[in-house]
Amino acid sequence: MSEMETKIICITCPVGCSLVVTHEDQKVIKVEGNQCRKGIEYAQNELRDPRRMVTTTVKVKGGLHPLVPVYTSAPIPKPLIFELIKKLRGVELEAPVKVGQAILKDFLGTGVDVLAARDLPQVGQKTSETGSG
Amino acid sequence: MSLDRVKPIYDVVVIGSGPGGLGAAIAAKKNGADDVLIIERDNELGGILVQCIHNGFGVEIFKEDLPGPLYAHRFIQEANSLGVEVLSDTMVLDITPLRKITAVGKRAGFVELEARAIVLAMGCRERTRAQIRIPGTRPAGIYTAGTAQRFVNVEGYMPGNRFVILGSGDIGMIMARRLTLEGAKVERVLEIMPFLTGLTRNYVQCLLDYNIPLELRHTVSRILGNYRVEAVEAVEVDENWNPIPGTEEIIPCDTLLLSVGLIPENELSRKAGVILDPNTGGPVVDESMQTSVSGIFAAGNVVHVYDLVDWVTEAGFIAGKSAAKYAVEMKKGISRQVKLVAGANVRYIVPQYLDSESLAESDQRIQLRVVRPIEEKVWVEVTDGEHLITRKLERYVRPGEIVTIKIPKKAYDEVQKADKLVVRVTRS
Known part of the structure; x- marks a missing residue:
């Protein structure tokens, strides 16, 4: 197995460093171009097991809006993204929804939960996030 | 704390409840302003963050990677716990240079009030088709990216099935991913500049991850379709943005999204007599975020369009603190002054x-x-x-x-x- 150079862009923060990763298959030998330590970790994960945070919406009955935004509590493996989206498409919640409420627990054994990203009051209910009566 | 009626005078009135307005209201309270009011035209707080369901917010301020609504939630909670008053569903119609505010809305009807200091936090809005003059017919199926974002993320409508996105700004790329996740096909992202105009991380996680092709130095030269968009004609441009003949390509699609820039929203600033900078489109400000009109401050995308929400919040903190200081000094001044009555x-x-x-x-x-x-x-x-x-x-x-x-x-x-x-x- 010989050494290879792969160029990737770190997405950990808005800086977006261009990394040059020297590796043997999935084993990272050297990372260049990173401005912080997160770049090294990102490069390692990106070669071995690329993961992404996923944000989407799920349906809500009787809420201020017909949808509530949700997010994964940690990045999930890239190949599972569409499976998660499909699973969440079948979910329908009842308002009110509380921020941080678990919509889905331990998705496919990854240990990652899907959480509500905001409070969504019932129609006609007053909460901190709305002035709406 | 949401209101149905307002007091005749406030220390600080903040126009808008996006990240800049929330930051300003919080900082005003923390820096000694007693009565702080946010006036918001929507029926809930948070501004554009309500529809920005993607993550990437808060990396600077919280050292966390939060979705937009969660980022807003934290500041909404803080504003509430500090006793910031909120008048929602209310549109500000006029602001005078002496800080009299006229507003109208379904909660309090027609209201007139005074502020010892004002923070302008109206944000920005999107450039439209008319402003970039795309030739062709005028069918249904042409939206700004932010409008499509509102439909998909808040209201639960898909605006189309096959998309072309003009502009590689962050909203355009984020919508390319979002629409793909919702089952649509994004045929192409076109960018007239020779470089990406959004963040590189969004190119990776929104376009590369989903194999959505990006073409630099390309624009839309024509829109086709009578009732509904049927296709767009894409064309390569030279360094002067002139179409290069022979490079035209018809891309069949039913929807065109425009992500072609944001413009600070300053109609109210103009009414208040605030001087605007032709380069930013926003008010000229000093280091305290005070505009050219004494006692009127400005924060966030109303001043200039920021890359990161965290910086908008920080600008809000500065403007809110300055506004509170101004109001408190004014009150001290008045309390030492005795009125002479005829x-x-x-x-x-x-x-x-x-x-x-x-x-x-x-x-x-x-x-x-x-x-x-x-x-x-x-x-x-x-x-x-x-x-x-x-x-x-x-x-x-x-x-x-x-x-x-x-x-x-x-x-x-x-x-x-x-x-x-x-x-x-x-x-x-």
Whole structure:
């Protein structure tokens, strides 16, 4: 197995460093171009097991809006993204929804939960996030 | 705390409740402003963050990677716990240079109020098809990226099935991913510049991850379709943005999204007499975020369009703190000032206010005009409303002749206690 150079862009923060990763298959030998330590970790994960945070919406009955935004509590493996989206498409919640409420627990054994990203009051209910009566 | 009615005067009024407005209201409260009001035209707080469901917010301020609504939630909670008042569903119609605000909405109806300091936090809006002059027909299926974002993420509508996105700004790329996740096909992202205009991380996680092709130096030269978009014609451009003949390509699609820039929203700023910078499209500000009009501050994308929400929040903190300081100093000023009130047969008095501390240094001379002539001896009297402080005998008074009276140094204590000084002219 010989050494290879792969160029990737770190997405950990808005800086977006261009990394040059020297590796043997999935084993990272050297990372260049990173401005912080997160770049090294990102490069390692990106070669071995690329993961992404996923944000989407799920349906809500009787809420201020017909949808509530949700997010994964940690990045999930890239190949599972569409499976998660499909699973969440079948979910329908009842308002009110509380921020941080678990919509889905331990998705496919990854240990990652899907959480509500905001409070969504019932129609006609007053909460901190709305002035709406 | 949401309101159905407002007070006649506030220390700080913030126009808009996006990240800039929330930051300003929070900082105003923390820096000594007593009454802080946010006026918001939507029915909930958070501004554009409500529809920005993607993550990437808060990396600077919280050292966390949060979705937009969660980022907003934290500041909404903080504003609530600090006692910031909110008037939602209400549109501000006018702001005067002396900080009188006129607004209308379904909660409080037509309202007029005053602010000791104002923070403008109206944000920005998207450039439209008309502003970039795309030729072709005018069918349904052409949206700004932000409008499509609102439909998909908040209201639950898909605006189409096959998309072309013009512009590689962050919203455009984020929508390319979002629409793909929702089952649509994004045929192409076109960018007229020779470089990406959004963040590189979004190119990776929104376009590369989903194999969505990006073409730089390309634009839309024509829109096709009568009732609904049927296709767009894409074309390569030279360094002067002129289409290169022979490079036209028809891309079948049913929807075109425009992500072609944001413009600060400053109609109200103009009404308030605030000077705008033609380069930013926003108010000219000093280091405290004060505009060219004293007591009017501005924060966030209304000033210039930021890359990161964290920076908008920080600009809000600065503007809110400055506004609070301005309001508190003004109140101190007024509380030391005693109003001179025109009593019987007095038309007006100058000065209108007396700094009570001024009597520590010297007598203070005030001048007045009477309403009616009295051709006999009269007393010109200064009272605190009940008790006489000083008086002077005049042989006569006439409206055409100014009457002068001194408030003596020895009246210092009485004036300190008074909340007003009433001057009257009566027969002796």
